[in-house]
Structure formats: structure tokens, C-alpha cells
Amino acid sequence: MNFAFGKNYLRITFYALLFTILTFAATTVFAQDDTPTDDEVNAIAKQLYCPVCENTPLDVCPTEACRQWRELIRTQLSQGMTEAEIKQYFVDNYGARVLAEPPRTGLNWLVYLLPPAIILLGAVFLFRSFREWTRSSQAETGPGGERSETSSPSKDDYVARLEEELKNRK
Template sequence: MKKNRWIWITLLLSLAAVVMSVRPAEAQTPFPPVSDDEVNAVAKEMYCPVCENIPLDVCPTQACAQWRELIRLKLSEGWSEGQIKEYFANQYGDRVLEEPPRRGLHWLVYILPPTFFIIGLVIVWRVFRTSRKGAALPGAPVETISPAEESDVLRRIEEDLQRRERDS
């Protein structure tokens, strides 16, 4: 009987120890843990207006540390990278994003460079084509002539050369 009592007490104490060891751990992690690498993967594509030109993942100020913690919180709540960036852009302006968002006047950043590049290519191609034709017969477009006309041209050239030799 006494032996049974001790077994029960031991079991109850063990159970209590297990429960006590588990509960604080549950309280400390209300959200799934998010690693620094996951936070920095989002942060490296953002900039803090307080410390300009320093990516958020390496910015040492307290403001940036708070921003990184906010990213960690949002990630733990299941937000996607896009949602987090959108949230930060709405809160602090588009300038916090490394890449301008595809909306409004920002579209010019994506449209103008390739447009100018294509226009440049067309201009270069046209100049190149004109210069090639110009090299064949400078300054004029060309068309073919018959063999009879060709011999006439050659004869006139011969005569012209002979006349020049006589004059000199």
C-alpha cells in the first residue's frame, strides 16, 4: 500500500514537472520563430529614410533595428514578402523600397530605358545601312545598268584618261 502511494506521488511530481517545463515555453513563443536570415532576406531590399543609402539589413541604428523587428513580427503572423513591402511603402513612402513599385509615375523607370534603347538601336541600324550604301557609291542610291551602257561608260573613262595624259 505504502509502495503504491510512493509510486503515485512520484508520477504526479513527474507530471507536474513536465507541465511546468512546457508552459513557460508556450508563453514565450506565441508565433512560430522567424530566423534572422528570413528577416534580412526582406530587409536587404529596403532602405530606412533615417540612414540613407544603407540597406535595412545592415543599418546599425535603433530605428532600423525596430523596423527589422517589425518585419519579424509580420513574417511570424504569416505575411508574405510582398505584403510587408507594401505595408512599409504605405507607412513610410515608396523610397524605402529598393525597387520602385510598378505603379503611377514609377512606370517610367521601367518603360523609358528600354524605349530609348530600342530607339537608339533603330537609329544605329539606319545609319549603318545608309553608310554601307554610301560606301558602294558615295552619296547616292544605285541601280543596275546593261552591259552596253557599261562598255560606253568604260570607253568614256578611257577617253577621259587619255585626254588628261595628253594635257599633262
């Protein structure tokens, strides 16, 4: 009897302990997985734009709506959604404007391709002009193309000396 009680006691203690450990373990798992930190939330919110404001990144947007969207990201993270999935969720629900850059599809390619194309054209144009200029200036070696040289009133001996100094410097 006494022994049996002791046995029972042991068993109860064992289950109680097991229960406590399990609950504790469960809550720690819960705490780790289910409440992502602010930093984890902001890391994703930073890449998104407030769907209703003008040009405000979601991580710094002070409106109540944005606070709730950040909480939504937290919930989604705790449900195990990946960063890409969360971003896709926002795009599906609020359109491509929530992304910091237009997605690389269709007409949007223009935003990526046009500036480099124009810059390249400009560079090519500039270098062709350079070549033309230098060639033609070598062709006409006479003073014809030169503008007349008048010494300016400010250009006294000192500057000429400074010029020489600068040219011959070590």
C-alpha cells in the same frame, strides 16, 4: 494506503512529466517560431530601404531607428506575417520609397519603359545610318569619297611587313 500513495505518486509524476514535456515543447516551438534569426530578418531588410536616410538599405543601416525597424521585422515574422505582408506594411507606413525599385504603377512605369525605348531608338537610328553609309559607299565606288592617303612618317617598312604578316597569318 501505501498503494494509494504509490498510485498518487505515479499520477503526480505523470502530470509533472507531461507538464515538463509540454512546457519544453512549448518553449522550443516558441524559440523556433517567435525569434526568427538575424539572417531571416536581413533577408527581408535587404529588400527595403531605410525610410529616413538617403539610399541606405535597411539591413546595413547603422542608425538606432533602423535597428528598431529590423526588430519590428523580427516581431512581424514571429507573428507569422509573410515577406510580402511585411513589405506592404512598410510601404503603407513610410511610402513607396522604402522599396528598392518603384512599384510598377502609374507614372512609375516610365522608369521601366523609357530607357529601353530610347536605347531601341538609338539602335534603330544607328543601323539605319549603317545601311545608308554602306549603300552610298557602294554606289560611289570611285576615290571621290576616300580621303587622300599619305603615308605617315612612322609607317615604315616594318609596319607594312607586320601588316602583311598579320593579314596572312594562319
